[in-house]
Structures are given as structure tokens and as C-alpha cells.
Amino acid sequence: MKMRYFLIGLQFLLSGINFLNAQEKAFSTEGWWEPEGEKFSPVVHEDRSITFRLNAPQADNVTLLFGEWDIVEKKMKKDDLGNWSINLKNVESGIYQYNFLINNSFKKLDPVNPNIKVGTNIYGSIVEVPDTPARFDQLQEVPHGEVHIITYRSIVLDKTRKMYVYVPKIYQELKDVKFPVLYLRHGGGDNEGSWINDGRANIILDNLISQGKSKPMLIVMSNGLIDGSWSSGSTIEGMNTLEEELINDIIPLIENRYHVSKNKKDRAIAGLSMGGGQSVVIGLRNPNLFSFVGDFSAGLLSDPDIDLSTYIPDLFKMADSINQNIDLLWISCGSKDPRFLGHKKFHSILNKHGIKNEFHQGSYGHEWQFWRSQLKDFSKQIFIK
Known part of the structure; x- marks a missing residue:
């Protein structure tokens, strides 16, 4: 028992000595001002x-x-x-x-x-x-817009959600101008910030606008998932929910908060992969709301086992209506993507039924290099008719 008390006392004594030593050691900024060494990786x-x-x-x-x-x-x-x-x-x-x-x-x-x-x-x-001169998706010495992160209430989902909004620099200078809006949707493994963080949508538009290659526009990027699972935004139920959220919650919020046009000629919808399928389905189901529709590598459009009529009833009987109301239907896919042949077939089916569309491709797979280039090219073609 005595030995036990002795050991406990020795422990307290050593702790006290360590505490005093720590107190005696003064805080120092020594070494703070030395130049940083070579980056380790990459x-x-x-x-x-x-x-x-x-x-x-x-x-x-x-x-x-x-x-x-x-x-x-x-x-x-x-x-x-x-x-x-x-x-x-x-x-x-x-x-x-x-x-x-x-x-x-x-x-x-x-x-x-x-x-x-x-x-x-x-x-x-x-x-x-980097490249010299700088690439279209590379930060350049041009006027830079802003990216707003907006928290809003999704009524149909009964939850609080976020969206990203790109606002070009010239927006603040032309307060009497009603700007067009591109509703840009992400892929199944992404989120509402992916078009900014990985797609560099803000940098691409800053560069295009400064070069006069694109009309100044706002870009709205909302979350395209329902329950967090990557496939939730591609089901029929998911499409219906996202369509309701976009029409009843997101578009009214944007048109009340920003000085943007409420004319369908100034609205576009586009997206990559899952978001491309959403854009075609929602866009063609609502030709009274959108004049430009873009798909970049959507799996939904390239799977022969999916009956698109369950998403868009009477799609191939709507040629006249689509041609009259949609100024540009943009279909694209990388030639290394397994979805490529399905996209070419979808393009052929649209042509067979007299639905005007453009097909675009590049030597890419299912990847951001392709989707950035598609955003660049698509943005140059919208809001100009």
C-alpha cells in the first residue's frame, strides 16, 4: 500500500515539473519569416x-x-x-x-x-x-463575376437546400438590363457546387464575356439529387420532383432576387450526365419556359432499355411544337464514353421524327475536360436568336 501511495505521489511530482518546464518555455515565432521551400507535391x-x-x-x-x-x-x-x-x-x-x-x-x-x-x-x-496563352477554362486577367451561395426552402422536398449563382461583372453596372439565365445541372456523383469547383463555369463565362463571345448571363446551379443517392435524380419520380422544385421554388426566387428576364427567350437549361437527362426531360416538357436545351453525356438518352415516352409523353409526336418553341436542342457526348453510340442513335431518332437538334462530340470520355468545352460552346450559341 505504501508503495502505491509513493508511486502516485511521484507521478504528481513529475507532472508538476513538466508543467513548470512548459511554463518556462516562452512562445516563439522563430522561423515564421523564412522563405517557403520547394513544394513537395505536385x-x-x-x-x-x-x-x-x-x-x-x-x-x-x-x-x-x-x-x-x-x-x-x-x-x-x-x-x-x-x-x-x-x-x-x-x-x-x-x-x-x-x-x-x-x-x-x-x-x-x-x-x-x-x-x-x-x-x-x-x-x-x-x-x-497551365497554357500560354491561357485556355478558355484558365483564370485570365479579365473582369471577374461573383458566385453567390443561396440557401432556400424547397417546398416539394420539405427541406432547406443550397444553390450557386454565377453573376457576371457587368450585371452590377447595367442595373436596368434584364439578363438571361442558364439553369445548369450537375451529374449524379456531383453536387450544386461542382460546376464551379470542377467545371469552372464562372471562369469560362468570365473569359467568354470579356472576349465578346458570349452574351452576359446568370448561371443557376441547384442540387439535382433527391435523397443523396446518385441515381435519385434520374427516376421518373425524381424528375417530377425536381421539375416542380425548379418551376415553383427556384425560378421564382431567381426572378424576384435578380434583375433577370422573365421571357422564355432568355431562359436555357443544360447539364452533364444525370443533369443532361434532367435538362432534356424538363426542357422539352416545358417549351413554354425554355428556349435552349443542352445535354452533355446523359446516360438516360443513350440507354436503349429506357422508354423516353414515360418521361416525355408523345415526345416523337411533338416535332412541330418543339421546333417552334425550342431554338436550340444541343446533344453531345465524348467519343470514348460508353454512352456515345446511344447518343448518336438518339440524334438519329430525333432527325427521323423531324425534331431539329445539333449533335456534338469530342475525343473524350465521361469527364470534365469534355463538359467544360461543351459549356463553352453551348454558351456561345444561346440567347443570340
Whole structure:
């Protein structure tokens, strides 16, 4: 018993000594002002090569998984400090996703790179290789608009939701002008912020507007999921709910809060993947509300087992009505995307039934590189008729 009390007393004594030592050690800012060393990872060099590094001393092997669709796998080399590295040469300018694969089984983000692709999941780290002159989706020295995050009440869903709204710089200067609006929808694995964070919609429009290649417009980006699951926005019930939310909650809110046009000639709807299907369904079901409809890689339009008449009754009997009311029906898909052949078939069916549309493609898969370029090209063609 005496030994027990002795040990307890010794513990308190040591704790007191440690406390006093901590009190005697003064706070210091020493080292704060030293210049920052070389970035650890990723390092983009002037010759458009990229060095990737990962500190993983316990790993047996590490592989770089580079790309979003055509993923390149490269084995990395380990140094004496446990740092794995690789240098990719001759990388074309663009924005790329990557991950590290550890021991052929565990996928890992780059822990020292805060730039990530995120939606309903965290997908990977992001690195950009800039171009000269700057690309259409690259930050340039032009007047920059604003991105507003609006919290609103969705009556049909009985919940509070968020939407992002891009407002061009010139909007603040032309207070008597009623601006057009593009309602831009995201994909099944994304959220209402994805067109800004991954799609760079604000940067693309800033550049286009400053070059006179696009009419100044607001872009409204709301959440296209019902219950958080990636497929909830593509069901018949989900489409009906989202259509009601858009018409009864979102459009009135935008038209009351901003000086925008209420004329259908100044409304467009477009989206990628799941959002592309939503845009075609909602847009063609409401030709009294929208004059421009855009689809970028929608799975709904390319699956032969899906009967579109359950979403749009009498679609192929509506040729005259669609042609009279929709100024542009834009259908697009990357040629490396499994949805490509289905899109070409859908385009042919529309032509067969006399429904005017444009088909666009590019050498891409189901990826942001393609969707950014589609937003650029689509934005140049709307609100000009």
C-alpha cells in the first residue's frame, strides 16, 4: 500500500515539473519569416512536366493513377527517406485528377495537395498544367463575376437546400438590363457546387464575356439529387420532383432576387450526365419556359432499355411544337464514353421524327475536360436568336 501511495505521489511530482518546464518555455515565432521551400507535391515545371511525391516509408510499392478517364498507371520510385516520386513529362495543358495506389490495394489522395475533386464522394486530387496563352477554362486577367451561395426552402422536398449563382461583372453596372439565365445541372456523383469547383463555369463565362463571345448571363446551379443517392435524380419520380422544385421554388426566387428576364427567350437549361437527362426531360416538357436545351453525356438518352415516352409523353409526336418553341436542342457526348453510340442513335431518332437538334462530340470520355468545352460552346450559341 505504501508503495502505491509513493508511486502516485511521484507521478504528481513529475507532472508538476513538466508543467513548470512548459511554463518556462516562452512562445516563439522563430522561423515564421523564412522563405517557403520547394513544394513537395505536385510540382508543375515550366517544361510541362509534373513531379509527384508521397511519403510512405512503410509501403512496398506505390503507383500513380493519373487522369480522370484514360487513367495512366506509373510505378513510383522510393528514396532512402521513404519518399516515393515520379516525373511525368510532356503533359498537355489541362486540369487533371490523380490518386496514389499503395501496395496495389489502397487508393490515397495526395495529403499535401488541398485541391480535390469532390461531389457525393471525394474522388481524387487535382493538378493543373497551365497554357500560354491561357485556355478558355484558365483564370485570365479579365473582369471577374461573383458566385453567390443561396440557401432556400424547397417546398416539394420539405427541406432547406443550397444553390450557386454565377453573376457576371457587368450585371452590377447595367442595373436596368434584364439578363438571361442558364439553369445548369450537375451529374449524379456531383453536387450544386461542382460546376464551379470542377467545371469552372464562372471562369469560362468570365473569359467568354470579356472576349465578346458570349452574351452576359446568370448561371443557376441547384442540387439535382433527391435523397443523396446518385441515381435519385434520374427516376421518373425524381424528375417530377425536381421539375416542380425548379418551376415553383427556384425560378421564382431567381426572378424576384435578380434583375433577370422573365421571357422564355432568355431562359436555357443544360447539364452533364444525370443533369443532361434532367435538362432534356424538363426542357422539352416545358417549351413554354425554355428556349435552349443542352445535354452533355446523359446516360438516360443513350440507354436503349429506357422508354423516353414515360418521361416525355408523345415526345416523337411533338416535332412541330418543339421546333417552334425550342431554338436550340444541343446533344453531345465524348467519343470514348460508353454512352456515345446511344447518343448518336438518339440524334438519329430525333432527325427521323423531324425534331431539329445539333449533335456534338469530342475525343473524350465521361469527364470534365469534355463538359467544360461543351459549356463553352453551348454558351456561345444561346440567347443570340
